[in-house]
Amino acid sequence: VQLxxxxxxxxxxxxxxxxxxxxxxxxxxxxxxxxxxxxPGKERELVAFITSAGxxxxxxxxxxxRFTISRDNAKNTVYLQMNSLKxxxxxxxYCNVRRVRDYWGQGTQVTVSS
Numbered sequence: 001v002q003l004x005x006x007x008x009x010x011x012x013x014x015x016x017x018x019x020x021x022x023x024x025x026x027x028x029x030x031x032x033x034x035x036x037x038x039x040p041g042k043e044r045e046l047v048a049f050i051t052s053a054g055x056x057x058x059x060x061x062x063x064x065x066r067f068t069i070s071r072d073n074a075k076n077t078v079y080l081q082m083n084s085l086k087x088x089x090x091x092x093x094y095c096n097v098r099r100v101r102d103y104w105g106q107g108t109q110v111t112v113s114s
Contacts, residue, residue, distance in 0.1 A: 021095030
């Protein structure tokens, strides 16, 4: 299993970023996918989840209405569209799949600062 995140960077408050996670080594369309984040000095927290076919999603209260998780099963890729970014969204964002155990990507840094 390999998960490779991309799309992070430095953005001003109120800005947008789109994260991508390219997956390989398993049948992507059979598994729900998650985005987590971890800010300095804090525990890793679940940000968003999407079911295997993309028909259902859920979000942490802190990002509802601002973030959107989606997936393209033809491209084995899951996305996280982040709008109206706030300084408190600053964190390393990780892609995750749960198959017997958790698999993680290397993470992508998102920094929201003026």
